[in-house]
Structures are given as structure tokens and as C-alpha cells.
Amino acid sequence: MTEQVMAGIDLHSNNLVIGIVNQDGQRLKHQKLDCDLKQVAAFLAPFKPQLQSIAVESTYNWYWLVDGLRALSYPVVLANPAQIDQYSGIKHADDKNDAFFLAELQRLNILPTGHIYDPQLRPVRDLLRRRMSLVHQRTALMLSFKSLYARTTGQTMSLSRLKDMEIAEAKTLYEHPANCLIAKIQKEHIEKLDQRIETIEKAVLQCAGELPCYEKLNTLPGIGRILGMTITMETGPINRFKTAGDFASYGRTVDSRRMSNGKKKGDNNQKCGNKYLAWAFVEAANFAKRYDEHCRKWFDRKAAKTSTVIATKALACKLAKAAWHVMSQSTDYDSKRMFPELAMKNEK
Numbered sequence: 001m002t003e004q005v006m007a008g009i010d011l012h013s014n015n016l017v018i019g020i021v022n023q024d025g026q027r028l029k030h031q032k033l034d035c036d037l038k039q040v041a042a043f044l045a046p047f048k049p050q051l052q053s054i055a056v057e058s059t060y061n062w063y064w065l066v067d068g069l070r071a072l073s074y075p076v077v078l079a080n081p082a083q084i085d086q087y088s089g090i091k092h093a094d095d096k097n098d099a100f101f102l103a104e105l106q107r108l109n110i111l112p113t114g115h116i117y118d119p120q121l122r123p124v125r126d127l128l129r130r131r132m133s134l135v136h137q138r139t140a141l142m143l144s145f146k147s148l149y150a151r152t153t154g155q156t157m158s159l160s161r162l163k164d165m166e167i168a169e170a171k172t173l174y175e176h177p178a179n180c181l182i183a184k185i186q187k188e189h190i191e192k193l194d195q196r197i198e199t200i201e202k203a204v205l206q207c208a209g210e211l212p213c214y215e216k217l218n219t220l221p222g223i224g225r226i227l228g229m230t231i232t233m234e235t236g237p238i239n240r241f242k243t244a245g246d247f248a249s250y251g252r253t254v255d256s257r258r259m260s261n262g263k264k265k266g267d268n269n270q271k272c273g274n275k276y277l278a279w280a281f282v283e284a285a286n287f288a289k290r291y292d293e294h295c296r297k298w299f300d301r302k303a304a305k306t307s308t309v310i311a312t313k314a315l316a317c318k319l320a321k322a323a324w325h326v327m328s329q330s331t332d333y334d335s336k337r338m339f340p341e342l343a344m345k346n347e348k
Contacts, residue, residue: 004052007044008079008102010095011035011057011065018043019099021107030096035061037068044074055079055102058114067119076116079105082272083112117236124207125233129276131200138193145186152179167191201226208232213327220322220333221295222288230280231323238328244321252278253317277320285316294335 003022010017018040019030029047033039044051053075056066062078069076079102086093086101105111117125142162149157152174170187171180208214208229217228241247248254252273257264288295295315302311322338325331 003050005047005050006052006103006106007047007054008099008104008106009040009054009056009065010098010102011059011062012095013059013061016040016065017095017099019096019103020047021100021103023107025104025107027100030099032095035065037064040065040069041072044069048074051075053077053106055106055111055113057081057098057102063119063122066116070116077106077111078114078116080112080114115236115240121207121233121236124204127200128204128229128233131197131204132276132279134193134197134200138190138197141186141190141193145183145190148179148182149173162190201229204229204233212330213238216326216330216332217323220284220288220319220326221292221335222284222286222319223323224287227280227284230276234274234276234280235327238324241324241328244324247324248317248320250274250277251281251316251320253281253313253320281316281320281323282312284319285312288319289315292335294339298339 005020005022005028007018007020010019013035015032015034017030017032020028022028031043033043044054051074054069055077056062056069056079058078058080066076066078084102084105090097102111142159145162146157146159149155165187167184167187170183173183174180205225211232213235214228214232217223217231218225223231235247238247241250245254250273252270252275256268256270256272258268285295285299289299289312290296298318299311299315302314306314318338322333325337326333
């Protein structure tokens with residue numbers, strides 16, 4: 001009873017399979033269970049004093065299991081399935097073998113793991129992600145509203161006019177009652193979405209504003225209230241990224257080419273990383289090149305040598321690395337550190 005054991009859990013939407021192995025790789029026990037924390041805890045209870053770690057497969061529904069087991073003081077790690085490759089020549093594979101495979105990777109100490117976000121901040125981060133979904137819906141409604149107006153009248157409606165328009169005015173834009181009803185319904189939906197988005201922003205800002213890195217991020221060019229909240233909540237603890245390059249890679253702002261003998265042989269996984277951080281830093285780059293003098297000069301030089309798309313992505317990469325320094329060192333943004341070549345030129 002003193003030897004250490006490892007457990008692997010192959011998680012699905014309505015059931016899971018647990019496999020337990022010892023230090024010698026011997027399979028001790030396995031069982032298929034419903035997605036019920038009480039059943040899982042009852043199965044693991046006899047092994048709790050010996051359990052070295054439990055690997056849970058990172059599927060879309062891992063929150064309840066990982067948080068529940070950690071609350072019961074079980075040592076849990078989150079397995080990253082994107083980096084786990086089984087032997088391609090295996091003849092038989094099922095959920096039981098997948099669970100034992102996770103346990104075996106732990107035994108060999110080669111299990112790729114992911115970050116387990118703070119369960120108290122995770123709902124706030126997810127709330128901010130829902131804001132983005134609502135913004136997409138609002139944008140689609142605005143485009144549809146303007147498109148109907150252009151098709152019906154031959155005129156173009158400005159975005160400012162649409163935003164300032166009252167519902168009563170929207171009902172009088174067209175002669176046909178069906179078009180009037182469409183305009184009324186869409187305008188009502190747009191106003192409701194405005195209210196919901198504002199409510200979410202206030203709730204997230206109240207939480208993000210208490211985090212130390214939020215105020216520091218707002219000193220970076222191109223980053224305001226919304227982008228600052230997004231980067232703060234999506235990053236989590238900045239100390240999980242050892243270097244600025246690691247953080248830029250997580251934000252999908254670095255190149256993903258596969259090179260051999262000086263030649264490009266293909267692309268690596270371009271989607272590896274956080275898509276919300278990728279959006280935030282590209283948005284920040286677009287704002288920075290418009291409103292910040294140093295960013296604009298650097299962007300113009302880069303775009304002249306490459307293209308505007310590559311220059312925007314490169315500027316996003318520089319902003320991501322600057323954000324890492326700002327958050328990890330708890331310091332304000334310094335343009336001379338981000339653009340030393342421009343600073344030297346100005347001194348001359």
C-alpha cells in the first residue's frame with residue numbers, strides 16, 4: 001500500500017473511463033463511470049493515499065471534474081491532447097487503453113500538460129468571451145440593417161446615424177410594412193445587445209481592475225479598456241511564461257514555418273495558442289500604428305520591406321513581448337526599449 005500509483009481519466013460528454021497503474025506500469029484497476037463526481041471519488045478513494053497524480057484529458061467539459069477533484073485534495077494535472085500522439089501502428093484502441101495511456105505517460109514523466117486556470121477567475125474570463133459573441137451578433141445586425149436600407153433606398157446609411165437612431169424613426173424608414181417591421185426588430189435587438197455588452201464590461205472591469213497587471217497594460221500603445229481586460233483575463237499568471245517569446249507564441253503572433261536546409265517544407269500548427277490573445281494583439285497593433293508615433297514609423301518601415309499584413313503581425317508580436325515585460329516586471333511601457341533603433345536615431 002506504500003507504492004505510488006498514477007491514474008488516467010479518458011473524459012467524454014456523458015461518461016468517463018479511469019485507469020490506474022503502479023510504478024512498474026502494471027495495470028491495477030479500471031472502470032467506466034457516469035460523469036458524476038461522487039462516483040469518481042468513490043472509485044478513487046481506496047487509492048487516495050498512494051495517488052501520485054491524476055491526468056484528466058482536456059476536453060470541452062473538464063471544469064467540473066478537475067475543480068471537483070482538486071477540491072477533494074486530489075493531485076490533478078490537465079493533459080494536453082493536442083501534444084499527445086499514440087503509436088500509429090496500434091491495432092486496438094478504446095477508452096480503456098486511452099485512460100491507461102494517460103497514466104503511463106505520467107509514470108514515464110512525459111505527459112504534456114496544460115494550465116489549470118484559477119476557478120474563481122475562469123467564469124469572469126468566460127463572461128468576457130461571451131461579450132465577444134454578443135459583439136459579433138450586434139455587428140451582424142448592423143450590417144444587415146444597413147444592407148436593407150441600401151437595397152431599398154439606394155442610399156448609404158452611416159454607422160453614426162444608425163447608432164443614434166430611435167426605434168420610432170426606424171419604423172418610418174420604408175413604405176412597405178414588412179421592411180418597417182424588420183427595421184424595428186433589428187433596432188430593438190441592437191439596443192438590447194448594447195445594454196447586455198455594457199453590463200458584461202462593467203462586471204469584468206470590476207474584477208480585472210483589481211489585478212495588478214491591468215493598469216500596467218493600459219500604458220501600452222493601442223491597448224485600452226477592452227483589450228486590457230482581454231489580455232489580463234486570458235493570460236492568467238504571467239509567471240507561467242518563462243520568456244517574452246513564449247508569451248508571444250501563446251498569443252499566435254510568431255511564425256510557424258517548418259524549415260529544413262534553409263528551405264520551407266511546410267507549416268506547423270498555426271492554431272496552437274490562444275485565439276483571443278491573437279485577436280487582442282492584432283487589434284492593438286492596428287490601433288497603435290494609427291495613434292502612436294513610434295509604432296507608426298516602425299510599421300511603415302516594415303511594410304515597405306514586406307507587406308502591411310506581415311507588418312501588422314510583426315507589430316502585434318512586439319506588443320505581445322512588451323506586454324510580457326510590463327506584466328512580469330510590473331513596470332510601465334517604455335518606447336525606447338521597444339524601439340531602440342528609433343530612439344537612437346532621434347538622439348542623433
